[in-house]
Amino acid sequence: MLTPEELTEIQAELARYEQKRGGCIEALKTVQRHRGWISDETLAELADFLEMTPAELGSVSTFYNLLFRKPVGRHVILVCTSVSCWVMGMGDLLEHIEKKLGINLGETTADGRFTLLPNVCLGACDRAPVLMIDSDLYGDPDVKTIDEILAGYV
Ligand code: FES
Numbered sequence: 001m002l003t004p005e006e007l008t009e010i011q012a013e014l015a016r017y018e019q020k021r022g023g024c025i026e027a028l029k030t031v032q033r034h035r036g037w038i039s040d041e042t043l044a045e046l047a048d049f050l051e052m053t054p055a056e057l058g059s060v061s062t063f064y065n066l067l068f069r070k071p072v073g074r075h076v077i078l079v080c081t082s083v084s085c086w087v088m089g090m091g092d093l094l095e096h097i098e099k100k101l102g103i104n105l106g107e108t109t110a111d112g113r114f115t116l117l118p119n120v121c122l123g124a125c126d127r128a129p130v131l132m133i134d135s136d137l138y139g140d141p142d143v144k145t146i147d148e149i150l151a152g153y154v
Helices: 004-014 020-035 041-050 054-064 083-099 143-151
Strands: 074-082 115-121 130-133 134-137
Touching: 004 020, 004 041, 020 041, 020 054, 041 054, 041 115, 083 115, 083 143, 130 143, 134 143
Parallel strands: 074 115
Antiparallel strands: 074 130, 130 134
16 A cells, blocks of 8 residues: 555656656655565556556556666666677676676575676766666676675675
8 A cells, every 4th residue: 555655756747747647757756765675566556546557557667767666686786688788798797796796697696685687788888887886877797896886885
């Protein structure tokens, strides 16, 4: 069930749109900010509130890869798997991260600390290879630097 706090925030966003559905992405982001991800049940309830069908809202939610439809860890690592980053060494960096965390792309650590996800270009190709942890962008980290960076996320 959407909480009063979530509803208040969503309604504040919707005030900027002529139709409720216009604010559907902001509504989805609001729910995710509170819950970490968007379950089928939550999506159906939100769709009803936005006067959309679950299929319509579901298609929006799956189009944007920063909206999570499955549970994720406390921190989400987005690894750029596009060409520039791959050419600049993302393969080796990714292999190191996978070994260090004991997971593969698409998985979450057993302690729920990290989820590791692939992502198309993160828009910082000049700093390749690039990854993002939560909302923090990191360009050209080496193996030692990435270990220090990861240690900062508990
Ligand atoms: S290709 Fe990786 S940030 Fe653009």
